[in-house]
Amino acid sequence: MPVIDVNGLQKLYGDFPAVQGLSFQVGPGEVLGLVGPNGAGKTTTIRSIAGIIIPSAGEIRIAGHDLARDPVRAKAALAFIPDEPHLFEYLTVEEHLRFVGRLYGVTDVSDRIPGLLDEMDLTDKRGSLPGELSRGMKQKLAIACGLLHEPKALLLDEPLTGLDPVGIRRMKATIMRRAAAGSAIILSSHLLHLVEEICTRLLIMQRGRVVAFGTTAEIIARRPDLGTQSLEDVFLALIGQDQGAEG
């Protein structure tokens, strides 16, 4: 059974369709890369799945729970990590984790915190307020908060923003580890080499519609006319920017 099941998702802003007719599933252990140019509808899609935006039409199920009818259970099974970490000014690193632990009913939060802080390289900062953290550390804290309750579905919007090379490597390992542990992951990113490296399937969007869906190899194979093995070339061709890129 898919962990994330999106069926006919549509989001309109007035007459403008931000997302139209989007359907896909993500199963346990899968990492779906959501890519597309600016304004393609990636963030709208990921926020709709996180229960932040109310879709105009369509159905979203998380771990079997309908997001519209049973939002509490559906949201309890997922974690959303935005590109810009939203932290509370007056809570320390450890208190953020305790706060999230209570929200998601994590009874053994004290046992989980040391391991997560170690994984995110934040052990020395456990008593620090967000104002004392760098951008990258804040991002790591937001990710730690998302991982605390071991979600079945993990939604990552540009997760590597602000991380240093060591942080990026650690984060990639963390994502792979969570997938191996059975989480279904959706990762939105502009970094094509990242999605190529860690995603099992790709969903390429443009103007709110799906223009390609499948594994990297499948997507490349569908465009033999391009005579390339590069995802970047195929991506640019799919979104109609290949002329500009070549020129």
Place this chain on the structure above:
Amino acid sequence: MFGYLAWRSAHNRVSRQLRHLRSPRYVAALLLGLAYLWFVVIAQRPAPAAGELADSRWLELVGALALLGAVAWGWIFGVERRVLAFSPAEVTFLFSGPVSRRGLIQFKLLRSQLLILFNALLWTLILSHERFGVSPWLRVISIWVLLTTLSFHRLGASFVRTSLAEHGRLGLRHRVVSLAVLGAVLIALTWSIADALPRLAGADARTPLGFLSALGEAAAEPLPTALTYPFRVMIRPLTAPSVSAWLNALWPALILLLLHYVWVVRSDTAFEEAAAAVSLQRAQAVSERQAGRPAPRAPGRVTPPLFRLAPEGWPAGAILWKNLVAVTRTQRVRNVALALAVGAVIVTALSFQPEGTLAEIAGWFAVTWAGAMTVIGPQWVRNDLRSDLLKLDMLRSYPLRGWSVVIAEVGASALVLTLIQLSLLVIGYLAFLGNQSMVPALDERTVLLFGAFVFLPGINLLGMIIQNGAALLYPAWVHLGSGRPGGVEALGQNMLMMVVFVALLAVTLLLPVAIGGGAFLLLHRAINGWAALPATVLALGTMAFEAALLVDWLGRLFERTDPATAGIGL
């Protein structure tokens, strides 16, 4: 360049706000607001009690003392650092551009003019029927001069305080003239208060008019006259009875304004230290992202939370806990708590001494403030949705029903406000502890205090629900964030909002008062004073029922609010 930036920013901001009028909800609010303004301004209100109120001498004195109090408050308790801050875009473009610090200050002053002009017009409309001053059109100029001077003073005070706080002795050297003036004013103020206290505490000052008269006599002494002179200068154009008197009063006020301008503009060194530090904190996020390197703030000591959050229990309890932790970690709140505790000890000790009148003055002050906090407190205590709506994305992703988010958010601020009020009331109670002749008597005062403990939480909860409801209904028009639009310059709009709030609170309290009061009257003949018990239960039950209905409605509204279209963070 600055004029263009300020004008286009203001224009686009207003246009964006007006675009929300496509929503019927906002149209309804606008129509109600216009009707309200028409009622306040155009429709004839009861004529003021001519003579007493319109006496320009009293207006000048009371106005000058109010301004003195506002300015002293800013200096003592700190001017918000927000006063100094620039937006991230302004920091990115202006701080790194070929713009002098003095130019930046001038831009800051120019930018504040939009708010000042709006409030000057608002005050002119509010006061249009009052029988003092020369004419509404000249009054708008007088109010503009007053508000601009106060705005400049607030900015100058921010420079001095921040410079001292961050640079200690070095700051002292930079700000020697400002500090010398401030020191002289503080000494004069202390001396004047000490000199006036016996007169104010005297038997003649027990009635409001007697107190005002004693105040007038005290203020007529040479030192208080000198001390209040600049504030009288600011008020005088407002109370001038003729055009020639207005012209005579205006030029000293303009000179004072000019002096403030020079003071602030010459503070460019302090500005560099203060405003840049505050604003650049905002810009760090931008520069870090571009440079990919950390720029953390120096670590400080973090106050431990009042209680540890248990991992099990009501999930939304985490939000309540988070908001209470935020309050205890705010320096200003800690200062207030300390002042209240020290005040309680002092007034208790004084109330049994021959100088008990001093304690009673403090007691009246505390009780008055406790009452006033019911009305103004919900605008000040904002550790609720008004702060957290800027993180609506995160709130919406939590596995919580809307109603539980709303009650947790509202409960935190209602609790904080109630604690402040009850502390003030306890101080008032203790201040009169040694007074055996007071009416109401001690046992009656004890019952009243007990009543406050019972009713204030419910009243404040309803008050906070109204405030948070406004934020949820009109997120694009309500100021979001921990601070509210501050300063004397925003007093006009805050006052109008307060009147609307009081009206709504009165409506919500109508039913509980009617049911509780009715029950008391019905049962009083049968069971005498014991009738208060079922009446209280009924009133509290009605308040709880109303609160539950409102929270449920706001919870559903919260679940329907789309962060992308709500206009949050404008």
